[in-house]
Amino acid sequence: MTWTEYLVPLGQGAWVTIQLTFWSTIFGALLSFAAGIGKLSRNPLIKALSIGYIEIFRGTSLLVQLFWLYFALPLLGQAIGIDLRLPPVAAGVLALSLNIGAYGAEVVRGAIQSVSHDQYEAATALNFSDRQALWRVALPQAIPEMMPSFGNLAVQNLKDTALVSLISLQDLAFKAEQIRNFTQDSTTIFTIVLAMYFGMALVLTAMMKVLERSVGRWRTARS
Amino acid sequence: MTEPIIKFDNVVKRFGSLTVLDHLDFEVNPGEMVTIIGPSGSGKSTVLRILMTLEPIQEGVVYVGGEPLWHEKKGDDFVPASEKHLRKMREQLGMVFQQFNLFPHMTVLRNLTEAPRQVLGLSKKDALERAEELLEMVGLTDQAKKYPHQLSGGQQQRVGIARALAMRPKIMLFDEPTSALDPELVGEVLKVIRSLADQHELTMLLVTHEMHFARQVSDRVCFFDKGRIEEQGPPEELFTNPKKPRTREFLKQVLDPDA
Ligand SMILES: Nc1ncnc2c1ncn2[C@@H]1O[C@H](COP(=O)(O)OP(=O)(O)OP(=O)(O)O)[C@@H](O)[C@H]1O
Numbered sequence: 001m002t003w004t005e006y007l008v009p010l011g012q013g014a015w016v017t018i019q020l021t022f023w024s025t026i027f028g029a030l031l032s033f034a035a036g037i038g039k040l041s042r043n044p045l046i047k048a049l050s051i052g053y054i055e056i057f058r059g060t061s062l063l064v065q066l067f068w069l070y071f072a073l074p075l076l077g078q079a080i081g082i083d084l085r086l087p088p089v090a091a092g093v094l095a096l097s098l099n100i101g102a103y104g105a106e107v108v109r110g111a112i113q114s115v116s117h118d119q120y121e122a123a124t125a126l127n128f129s130d131r132q133a134l135w136r137v138a139l140p141q142a143i144p145e146m147m148p149s150f151g152n153l154a155v156q157n158l159k160d161t162a163l164v165s166l167i168s169l170q171d172l173a174f175k176a177e178q179i180r181n182f183t184q185d186s187t188t189i190f191t192i193v194l195a196m197y198f199g200m201a202l203v204l205t206a207m208m209k210v211l212e213r214s215v216g217r218w219r220t221a222r223s
Numbered sequence: 224m225t226e227p228i229i230k231f232d233n234v235v236k237r238f239g240s241l242t243v244l245d246h247l248d249f250e251v252n253p254g255e256m257v258t259i260i261g262p263s264g265s266g267k268s269t270v271l272r273i274l275m276t277l278e279p280i281q282e283g284v285v286y287v288g289g290e291p292l293w294h295e296k297k298g299d300d301f302v303p304a305s306e307k308h309l310r311k312m313r314e315q316l317g318m319v320f321q322q323f324n325l326f327p328h329m330t331v332l333r334n335l336t337e338a339p340r341q342v343l344g345l346s347k348k349d350a351l352e353r354a355e356e357l358l359e360m361v362g363l364t365d366q367a368k369k370y371p372h373q374l375s376g377g378q379q380q381r382v383g384i385a386r387a388l389a390m391r392p393k394i395m396l397f398d399e400p401t402s403a404l405d406p407e408l409v410g411e412v413l414k415v416i417r418s419l420a421d422q423h424e425l426t427m428l429l430v431t432h433e434m435h436f437a438r439q440v441s442d443r444v445c446f447f448d449k450g451r452i453e454e455q456g457p458p459e460e461l462f463t464n465p466k467k468p469r470t471r472e473f474l475k476q477v478l479d480p481d482a
């Protein structure tokens with residue numbers, strides 16, 4: 001096998017990695033908003049749930065979360081008589097989303113809290129409800145603040161996807177290991193893999209920058 | 224005798240151990256333009272902030288339009304107001320802030336249409352009509368598409384006034400609307416406030432250090448000191464013939480600081 005022949009299987013793996021990154025970043029972002037806003041809620045139950053989720057998933061490693069969802073959860077389900085077996089893709093996306101969502105939640109909370117108190121007072125003076133003040137006044141100003149951190153988290157997430165090869169998902173890391181076992185050509189394979197991850201990270205960073213610019217357009221408008 | 228549209232009845236406001244309003248009695252009649260003056264920390268902003276429901280009170284009752292603002296009647300008792308009551312009461316009030324507090328992520332036009340649409344449920348067309356009318360009134364028709372940071376301070380404050388007016392309040396509260404402005408921009412904002420005062424449709428409460436302006440436009444001037452009204456009266460009287468020594472001292476300081 002020459003190095004060009006590695007590209008097809010590695011490309012297939014990269015495609016899986018891209019999909020994992022894409023979906024877990026989307027779901028992770030949704031979780032970030034839910035838990036980040038939830039942590040600021042006046043409802044004690046919602047607040048406690050959000051804090052519990054954030055602390056548990058930030059306080060344990062992604063690997064353990066992944067194994068727990070894939071190996072422990074089905075057994076737990078068996079014990080109580082529910083089928084909780086997850087296909088590897090679902091377990092992988094779920095673990096990645098939950099993990100990044102917990103970190104993202106702190107970003108969301110911090111950005112919302114950084115919106116000036118004056119803005120909330122203006123919202124009150126115009127008789128906005130709490131919910132309207134959050135969605136129409138606070139969040140549109142907070143989201144651009146979140147973007148640089150979200151960009152970092154997305155790249156972190158991309159790199160973390162390599163762990164899902166441990167539950168036999170055929171991502172880039174899995175494919176690399178597979179070909180390496182077959183050919184013993186570690187140097188070439190890992191050099192290509194390195195370049196591929198780096199290339200994906202570059203594209204992802206560029207996409208996040210475009211997103212950042214589009215949600216913060218009002219900040220850079222010129223007279 | 225008209226019933227006052229604003230009435231502070233024995234109101235106490237504290238921040239921790241600091242008493243900011245000390246058993247304040249204060250009334251404003253419908254259509255009246257009242258200016259509040261006084262030294263820093265005397266509680267001027269606090270009066271406006273209580274009315275805008277930004278600060279709760281500890282004792283006494285505030286009435287707006289004859290109804291208690293921070294309380295609800297339950298039988299013969301007054302109980303603390305619910306959010307629902309506060310939202311209903313807020314419909315009557317609008318506020319203009321020292322730092323403008325415009326929404327930086329919305330264009331000027333959107334700053335003016337957002338609350339009427341979301342809160343009052345106006346149609347897009349009606350909200351736009353209302354906004355365009357107000358922009359014309361404050362002389363900013365050509366700035367509608369800009370964002371607040373693209374405007375001068377004076378323009379921003381005029382947007383602030385228009386934004387509050389778009390909700391059609393009965394009472395307008397102005398908390399030092401020109402204090403954050405460069406001197407050359409003060410006039411354009413005062414001009415807008417003056418035109419509102421001249422219409423006599425709104426009840427206006429203005430906190431300001433612009434004594435000359437206060438004298439020209441106010442129906443009544445209240446001098447606050449240490450959380451109480453030390454002296455009040457028609458501007459001509461209060462400015463030319465203050466009765467209390469504290470008033471005289473304060474006016475001397477602000478009108479003639481070098482003497
Ligand atoms: N949120 C707060 N917490 C604690 N103390 C406060 C708070 N807001 C106001 N105060 C205090 O209450 C007093 C009255 O404040 P207020 O803002 O009403 O004064 P003011 O007459 O408007 O003064 P200025 O001319 O400086 O604006 C001041 O001593 C101020 O420090």
Ligand SMILES: [Mg+2]
Binds near residue numbers: 267268399
């Ligand atoms: Mg003040």
